[in-house]
Amino acid sequence: MVESCVGRPLFLVLGSACVAATRAKLSIRFRSKVSSVFSLRAMAKTTPSQSPSPPTPKKLRHDMELFGDVRVDNYYWLRDDSRSNPELLSYLHEENAYTDSVMSGTKQLEDHIYTEIRGRIKEDGISAPMRRGSYFYYRRNLEGKEYVQHCRCYVPTSGAPTSVYDTMPTGPDAPSEHIILDENVKALEHAYYSIGAFKVSPNNKLVAYAEDTKGDEIYTVYVIDAESGMLVGKPLVGAITSYLEWAGDDALVYITMDEILRPDKVWLHELGTNQLDNSCLYHENDETFSLDLQASESKKYLFIASESKITRFVFYLDTSKPENGLVVLTSRVTGIDTSASHRGNHFFIKRRSDECFNSELLACPVENISATTVLLPHRPSIKLQDIQLFTDHLAVHERENGLPRITVYHLPAVGEPLERLQGGHAVEFVDPVYSVDPLESEFESGVLRFSYSSMRTPPSVYDYDMDTGVSVLKKIETILGGTHLPFKLQTTSRNERVGPYVPPGNKESCNREAGDSMSRVEEVMQKMLEKFDTTDQNLKETRTELSVIGQKINAHEVSIELLERQFSQLSAIVNTRQLGMLPNNTIQNLKNDGHCIAFTTHEGKQIIDPPMPSDVERVVEIDGDEIEVTEETKNAIEKEAEIAQKVIPMPRPPPPFPQRLVQKAEEGKYRRFITILKQFSIDVLLI
Template sequence: MKIPHLKKKSEIKTCHNISWEDDYSWIHQDDILEVLKDSKKLNPEVRKYLEEENSYTDFHLSDTKTIQKKLFDEIKGRIKLDDESLPFKDFDYEYWSKTTTKGNYSIKLRKKIGTNNIEEIWNGDEEKEKLKVEYFGVGDLEVSFNDKYLGYSLDTKGSEYYTIYIRDINTKKLVTEKIEETSGSITFSLDDQYVFYSKLDENHRPRKIYRHKLGTKVSEDQLIFEEKSEAFTVGIGLSADDKYFFINSSDHNTSEQYYFDVNEKDPKPKLIKKRQRGILYSVNSWDGKFYNHTNENAEDFKIDISNSLEKPDWKTFIAAKDEVLIGGLTFLKNWIIRSETSDALDKLFVKNITTGIEEELIFSDETVYVPGASLMQRDKNTDEIYISYSSPKTQSRVYSYNLSTKEKKLVKEQEIPSGHNPDDYIVERVDCKSHDGRLVPLTITRHKNTKMDGSAQLLLYGYGSYGSSMSPSFSTTRLSLINRDIIWVTAHIRGGMERGMKWWKEGKLLNKKNTFEDYIASAKYLIENKYTSKNQIIGMGGSAGGLLMGAVVNQAPELFLGIIMAVPFVDSLTTNLDHSLPLTVGEFDEFGNAKDKKDHFDYIYSYAPYNNIKKMDYPHMLITTSLSDNRVLFDEPAKFTAKLREYKTDNNLLLLKTEMNAGHGGKSGRDGAIEEIALDYAFALKISKKI
């Protein structure tokens, strides 16, 4: 089949007295945010190219249709389709959700406490059918405090412009005007007369908080708070003791918080502490005291306590620890639950408020696992909570746990209908030395029968941005590769917070290349230690993890058999220079500001995947994107693919797949998500010659 070619229209770009040529910049439309809302506004020539690439991908993966179907059935066969969540007990009702064999979306249910009368208050599949849309994204689903109203927000394009609806649960009729172009979050007032929401500006940034009175016109909504900085975005939430609303304004690196009493008739948010560059803080209130989770004078966070916000006198409640990330607090009447993260592993601690004694909750004798804790009910006067754990080889198990007696009872175990034996798998945690001597944790999961002589293929997953830590949790999908002797390795590289804030700082801004070096060092370690061999590794990452893939494949293509990148941030220099795009300004403290700072420009230019494509051999590559993605515009992977076709000197596969009705998270619905995974895995098996 003929290889697609995107027309070249040379443009000379200039910044900081440096010029470079961009042959494909023309595909970016000035009205791109309008295209995200209405794909009919897409340049017809660009649409034609994307459709040609889709046809080309379908042609070259036509021999994988059988394995795609098999993988789909395998993955779906590991899911208990007709499942129910554990109930959460509100004051008058118990609420929970369920999925069905046929449905793609969840159903929300409730039962009045003391009765057996179950009500269905939300059915995602029915709502989608009513709207006659292909994409159906649910942003928020909230019930009012009087249990009378259901608030929900929907994105029907994939572009994350959410419309809020409030309806009467009993009549299912809307009780107020729909609220459009919001971030999606819904917060009811305690008297259920109002909802608070954040409105998106012309650049798709939530910088205003409004209060809407139910039954009134949206045009009459009251502006409660406005953030003036284009780099900051805002959100609103309720305190743990239901006494205050907190408004949080932040970028990735700095935060500022305001509060007002839940009973204020005309809310006037009051500043807690003025923003200070590089300082993150988050205040909550409980039992007449205020708790501040902050990194001020505590790189890896601490928690301070004060009796007042008007005249604060902050004292240490949980002290900072070096390279141990201190998490937030969950409150009960007699207990405080908190988390810590170190060496890419989480721990949970419980403190008895009366005695002051704190103990770690031990869940399992496995070395690598993910613990969890959640509340069973809204009434905080209880000793009962849910605790859970999973590991890369062990499915999730949830227990009811009495904090006082320490008795636990298994209440839900993730069911794998097609069967699963954790003893068939081996999980290892190793550290590999990076280029500068820093030790990078690797979580390795393999089948016990996979040979350890270097002959196995290996999938190396990485992300490494925004301080987002990769959790070593259980995944039913990965088993489809692991069972076929492909070892799965998660590299906990810098840019995340697996080793605290320092781990993040060492992988961003002018340290960003450490993220790429860590990943390459991980690949080399796995080769040297006979987990796999050169040219047998499949790299995988999405979004900022796609930036990682693009950078490392330009730097060390010889290590890889293939690369799978989803919605990849590969034209990072162009995006960073465009301050009108939704995420750019808010990410100056993550990636830098190339437009205004020459050292940032030079650094980003030196690694940006699109700008650093070379004339050389590249491994097999599958690149997926979505037309309505507002976080990483589809034109980034489209440009990257077109330029790569021009430069690469090999005959390996280069495939671009664009979902024409999806967003940053891909297709909506359970089956849609499984189809995308099956496509990725089929590509991996094809290049591994396992089909």
């Protein structure tokens, strides 16, 4: 809710900025209210100003010795669990002031992000009401408020068994709502406020709640009258955790912590007595273990567990005889992890070990805890996560192939022997990928409550009839500020069946079509997989061929480089003329009129410049053909000769540095020769 954003460290708020920017870019699930990512960046820019220097804490030597090793902590004085050291508080205020100064430029961005986050939360509403006896209990959120109200509504029981269709009456004729505790009123007196536990007594007359007003998770326990709200007795103070349970209607069991905040002691407090007279039920001296506390679904026993990383053992306390103290249910064995619950005259024990790494479920009589019976054996592919007990049913929360599931078993009547469980049925879910978690359910009923969500379904609360298999939606979270796309979810696997998506409201109609379409889907998938396999094989062969071709190309490149070096050596041997000298097959221009008489081509062909035609010549050559000159052609040729003789050719100056031009031309010819040579593959035997 909204209170989760209040008091949040600043780096978490800035982290939300990245999320908001990413969502604005993608625009898949939500339509962001931010016009563009650049507007966010613009708001985050800070104006250049001289920032104050950060505060520097003083160094005060403090030696800590443990196991003969001395460790020096110069800043140990900054630890103050009481939050009362003036010097420490002054330093923290300086740190906060420095942070506000440095981050002043992002204030507009922070406010914008906070407003957007809050705009996506439906602030008013109630949780799914939970029935306990003659009352429906729920939490109410108010618009504009940061905290919740703990409420209940009195609805007398009609004697009929609990049904999934039971609802809390609403409207003008409904019973009035009673507010047990308003956290908004309590929070006005404190800068920080949090309730870690809210427990109603079995007779619905009293409420015990654990309150934290500093944020250090050290709680104060209050007991109030559920109707009047008046305080009953004095509050319980000290290093108390949020582990709190009722032991009957007149006593409380709670856990305290040691100096390093490790839950290490279990206490029994009888209402109306002084806290100093509370009896310590158990003290865990091993610093590698810590304690926790939970009540059975039947509320007849409390289970206190001491646990480390790989070991957990359990005590039980009879709530009808708390003065008898704790009794060992499972002994401490390294590597054995156990948890327990109760129903009728049996304890149910979930046990995990190195051999049974996915846990197994055992049962033993209350009178003889050593006579255990295996109800669910260890299964290597299915993990046993949790169990929920009812008067006539057992709900087992498991995980298989990465997905959670709930399997329901019908139990024999109380007093009859328990044997290995068989014939359980699984709760069906419409989405192929989802998340499901257990919620508090009414023990003396056949209704299982759980929370459900998926990528297309917001967090929801369902009641499930374990006899008929009917699920009824009790609460669904409202998501504001976005459009829910009607996409479908589907899991793909080469070794499993792929079924069609079944919408929640069309399950029965789609079941008839599912059988017909399943074979077609499997056939199409099989063909696709075969094509993929064939394509993969072709790609492998193509890669192999390309690799061979690449190796051949590399070998040719080496051969060409060798040829280039050898041709270069041959060229140096054959061409003996010095640089700047003319080739030896060039003849001198006898006329010395700027024209060449003869030149030699690259192929060795010699071309001679023909002399000008004279009047005596009777034969001319046109395009390589000799023709006889007639009178008419003779006159035309004479006219052309006269015109040509009248044109005085311009003298052509000799080019500067002719040897450079010759060298450049020869180098160009050589480069063209090498380019053409590289285009061929030549196998030459070099001796």
